[in-house]
Amino acid sequence: MNNDDPLDKTTEISGELTESGIKGKTNLRALAAIDRLLGNVLDYFNPRLEDKARVERAITDGKVLIIEALAQDRVREVGRSRDYKEINTIEVVRESIKELAAPTATNNASDETDVEIDPDWLNYFESYSEKASTTNMRSFWGRILSGEIRRPGSFSLTTLRVASELTQQTAKDFQELVKLRMDGFVFSSEKEPRLGFDALMQLQAAGLIQGVEGTGVIGTPPTTDGEKYPAVMVQSKVVLFHTKHDIAFSGYILSAAGEELAALLPIDAQGTIDFLVKSAPKVAKITLNEIRLLSDDEWEVGGEIAILKSPKPKDDDN
Template sequence: MPENLPVPTSGGWFAEWVASGKLPGAAKAIAQLIGDTANAGSAWVNIATAKGEQIQQRIRTETAGSSAIMEALAAEAAKLGASDPAVVEVALRQLGSSAVRKHLNKASVLQNAADEMNSGDPIGDAPPDIEDDWLNRFEDLAAGASSERMQKLLGRVLAGEIRKPGAFSFATLNFVDVLDTQVATSLSAMAPFIIAYDFIPFTSRFNFTDMFDRILDLKHYGIISDEITRKTKFNPDKKQLFTVARTGFMVGGISEEEMSLDILPLTRVGKEIFPLIECSLSDDQTNEFVDHLFGHIKAEWIEIGTVKLIDRDNGIFTPVSRRNRPGNI
């Protein structure tokens, strides 16, 4: 096994919280994904309290014990009638290679989860534990995640589940399992058009465009629901914030109390998966969205700025620029 096997680093608040027992879900995930091999005769102990070189040493200890495991497997193969030593050796080498590859994949997913946790703020209250069945399903996905894209995505899923157990359903895990390049491209293409990770507005703009095929693709996988008309009520005395990815649009000077929009709602899986997609609006997309807002809402001005998300439903808006309704001074 490689000496530089990736493991969660000891830097940042995340490792300190795991070591202190403040994140039982994280400790459980680490122990299950790369730490608990006691049934194979390993000398590993609870990896959740280990740091840096301690973890690397335990990996080397695990590797040192692999010969005993291989001998046991060879004996079992003999019982099954595999008398040709060459056949047995090839089979065992393939099995060993597969085990190492799966172990590497899971460790990389954990490293991405640790990076994702460290990139955010510490959790206020210690969250509850992660469910066993959920973690078992996740482990299967992590073991098979050989691409950097999938390892990063699963790292974000695990980080979100550590922060808020139950944040990702089994349906979302099943979707991730069938996620291919084509569907991933459709997700990335649609991400700049989604408001508050909840729905896609102004649907007529996609007619007779390539984006219409993207929508059909995501409908097929249960990410987007059929079009509906939604009525939104406004308080003319208050401002209204619309968020698209990390961009916020604060609408002010509203002179109507209700707006009707044709929208494509996201399903539960869509609401869980889209926040994981990296997305930023281009200048053209930003200007187009402002024009659509002015076209559907009687408002005097719109501030454009950044949004720091606290969770899917809450964030902090910082204005950067402002546009007045065309014709207003």
């Protein structure tokens, strides 16, 4: 298969969509976005179907006839004209389907919303994604598209603009920095900075973080309702500091755009836990606990999973 042939690439998209298992409203939005970004193939294909209901069934079932039509018509034209902007867009769409179909991708109630992707959002997205000529940037924009397909409104137009202006180095630095984070806050130590000052200033100038000047913003973790111990949620676990004293950690606040983009990137859970333990040397006992979810916005500390730091003899921080 010719890796530079857009027809081959879109045919691969066909197969990936067939095997993806993407269903429900997410699938409808995915096909609508693909149709908008890769050409009006719904109009091309519609006469071959008996009625609108049959079109909807084809989409909902994950059929790829629409994409096959694109492969037979639209992309042949793209290949002849060597329109690399459209080739870039095809690759971005392909990456988004991979992301939607990934085993780690889970459907939830918000995925089943009836809200559609804003057409203006797709217009802006297309103008940015068509410039993604490298594998990393195509993957990056593909994740943005898949995130918007899952939950329309996840990425503002401001965030799209910020993302479009990132250099590869700044994007790489951002990905490294947000590995250790809690909500809209990234952890970093002045004594052991995770990035150089110039790199941090670039991230701030790009509109991703705030508070670089000076020593950084101080973040204080919330106190649990039970034993009144400070606690930090790290993914599906809680780091619990067995002390009645306040605890603060240094770091930087994510901007609105930074927080939206950080949601695309993984958290280094173990690295975050290690950083938290190391940053609280005066706390005698630190444990890793389960989380008991009370609602979408509320949680409490559950049972102890592991002791991260044990009190020394005669050590009483409480």
